[in-house]
Amino acid sequence: MMTIDYEHCTGCETCAQRCPKQCITMVQGEFDFLYPEIDKERCIDCHLCEKVCPINKDKPSPAAQHAFAAIHTDQAILKNSTSGGAFTGLASAVLKGNGVVYGVKMDDFIVHHVRIDVMDDLQSLCGSKYLQSRIGTIFNVVKEDLKDGKQVLFTGTPCQIAGLKSFLGEEYENLITVDIVCHGVGSQDYFNKFVTALKNRYPDAREIQFRSKKYTGWSCSSGVTVMNDGSKKPFYYHENYYYQFFLQGDIYRKSCYTCKYANLDRPGDLTLGDFWGVEKLKLPLNTYNGCSLVIVNSEKGRKLLEQTENLAIEAVALEAAVERNEQLTHPSPLRERRTQRLQEYKTKTGAEIEALYFRNDRMSVLKGTIKKMIPYRVKVLIRRGGGMIH
Numbered sequence: 343m344m345t346i347d348y349e350h351c352t353g354c355e356t357c358a359q360r361c362p363k364q365c366i367t368m369v370q371g372e373f374d375f376l377y378p379e380i381d382k383e384r385c386i387d388c389h390l391c392e393k394v395c396p397i398n399k400d401k402p403s404p405a406a407q408h409a410f411a412a413i414h415t416d417q418a419i420l421k422n423s424t425s426g427g428a429f430t431g432l433a434s435a436v437l438k439g440n441g442v443v444y445g446v447k448m449d450d451f452i453v454h455h456v457r458i459d460v461m462d463d464l465q466s467l468c469g470s471k472y473l474q475s476r477i478g479t480i481f482n483v484v485k486e487d488l489k490d491g492k493q494v495l496f497t498g499t500p501c502q503i504a505g506l507k508s509f510l511g512e513e514y515e516n517l518i519t520v521d522i523v524c525h526g527v528g529s530q531d532y533f534n535k536f537v538t539a540l541k542n543r544y545p546d547a548r549e550i551q552f553r554s555k556k557y558t559g560w561s562c563s564s565g566v567t568v569m570n571d572g573s574k575k576p577f578y579y580h581e582n583y584y585y586q587f588f589l590q591g592d593i594y595r596k597s598c599y600t601c602k603y604a605n606l607d608r609p610g611d612l613t614l615g616d617f618w619g620v621e622k623l624k625l626p627l628n629t630y631n632g633c634s635l636v637i638v639n640s641e642k643g644r645k646l647l648e649q650t651e652n653l654a655i656e657a658v659a660l661e662a663a664v665e666r667n668e669q670l671t672h673p674s675p676l677r678e679r680r681t682q683r684l685q686e687y688k689t690k691t692g693a694e695i696e697a698l699y700f701r702n703d704r705m706s707v708l709k710g711t712i713k714k715m716i717p718y719r720v721k722v723l724i725r726r727g728g729g730m731i732h
């Protein structure tokens with residue numbers, strides 16, 4: 343029976359899905375992230391959970407990698423995507439070929455992996471949901487699709503992709519995996535507390551869209567709260583304590599601070615991220631409304647990118663891409679503030695945490711208020727000059 347490594351367990355849920363006795367349940371641990379718990383009475387000591395756990399496996403080492411800047415040519419899609427809309431381009435190519443796509447959806451504030459097979463459902467997977475998505479038993483569903491011969495595109499954090507590959511245990515020609523550049527995830531329960539506070543203000547709220555481009559363009563400055571009738575209320579990062587703590591790296595899962603994928607050892611066939619600083623490369627692309635960084639890590643990944651229509655693509659030097667994306671060189675630093683956030687969370691309601699935030703984090707709120715006053719076009723000019731501004 344395995345000993346749970348609470349420092350490095352990513353919560354990928356691979357062990358729970360692999361256990362032949364179904365005696366592993368995911369239960370809440372630190373910060374209410376989910377960790378496996380083994381029912382010792384039913385465990386038969388087969389060690390399959392240990393063998394399948396990606397923590398115990400070597401890191402992937404892609405042979406030859408190539409980087410690209412990519413932008414969806416449909417402006418509506420580009421504006422709805424977090425970066426350059428590369429995900430929608432890739433997913434559309436798979437769906438058009440009668441394949442299936444797995445990605446992350448937010449339903450009534452719950453974030454989880456789902457399977458889609460029609461274009462109409464694609465929109466629900468777009469956009470970054472900044473908390474750990476629940477995998478549940480979806481790896482089994484993926485396996486069924488693969489055995490049925492369907493082309494499968496699976497997207498997720500690198501630890502989830504590593505989990506899926508380990509779960510499958512063999513190469514499938516019809517599987518293409520996309521990992522996202524990932525600085526960390528917040529927990530569903532931490533987010534739930536925030537949602538309770540939010541609903542005091544907006545009882546009709548049904549969804550949060552982080553990283554909306556509508557008010558502040560391609561940046562991390564703002565998002566929107568979506569109401570039951572579809573109307574949207576904007577928020578700026580300094581007005582939303584969950585978003586602020588997330589962006590500061592205060593509330594991630596413990597494993598995120600030593601993440602073994604915060605480099606070019608990518609488990610996916612393709613890697614997607616924000617191509618921050620792309621303006622400085624002076625490519626023949628209009629990057630004003632966002633630009634994706636796409637890293638091709640395998641032949642399968644290269645083929646899918648080539649098949650993809652509606653993406654304007656420019657090859658770039660891999661070093662130039664890495665230089666501009668911190669998360670490809672080192673994990674998020676673990677700051678002392680995380681302990682304070684954890685204490686607040688254990689003892690306070692969402693509304694109380696929010697009140698504390700506005701009282702104790704005045705400098706962050708003030709900085710946010712000043713940045714809010716700078717027009718987006720000026721911020722882009724600052725970015726072109728080399729400075730990164732949320």
Ligand SMILES: Cc1cc2nc3c(=O)[nH]c(=O)nc-3n(C[C@H](O)[C@H](O)[C@H](O)COP(=O)(O)OP(=O)(O)OC[C@H]3O[C@@H](n4cnc5c(N)ncnc54)[C@H](O)[C@@H]3O)c2cc1C
Nearest residue numbers: 423424425426427428429445446468469471497525615616
């Ligand atoms: C938690 C998280 C942290 C990130 N950190 C960074 C970073 O540090 N640096 C960086 O360059 N990029 C980061 N990204 C990736 C970036 O924000 C975009 O998701 C990526 O560039 C794809 O954007 P797009 O425009 O191609 O498509 P979009 O339409 O924005 O793509 C959405 C894609 O992200 C997947 N997704 C959404 N939420 C989650 C989730 N919670 N877990 C797993 N997959 C999810 C969807 O399934 C879909 O495949 C992060 C994304 C997430 C979700």
Ligand code: SF4
Nearest residue numbers: 361385386388389391
């Ligand atoms: S050792 Fe085998 S039976 Fe026991 S928890 Fe692990 S996978 Fe399940």
Ligand code: SF4
Nearest residue numbers: 351352354355357395
């Ligand atoms: S398989 Fe995933 S969830 Fe299970 S112990 Fe390993 S890292 Fe944690």
Ligand code: SF4
Nearest residue numbers: 500501524526598601
């Ligand atoms: S930072 Fe690493 S460990 Fe954390 S969710 Fe992302 S890929 Fe997984």
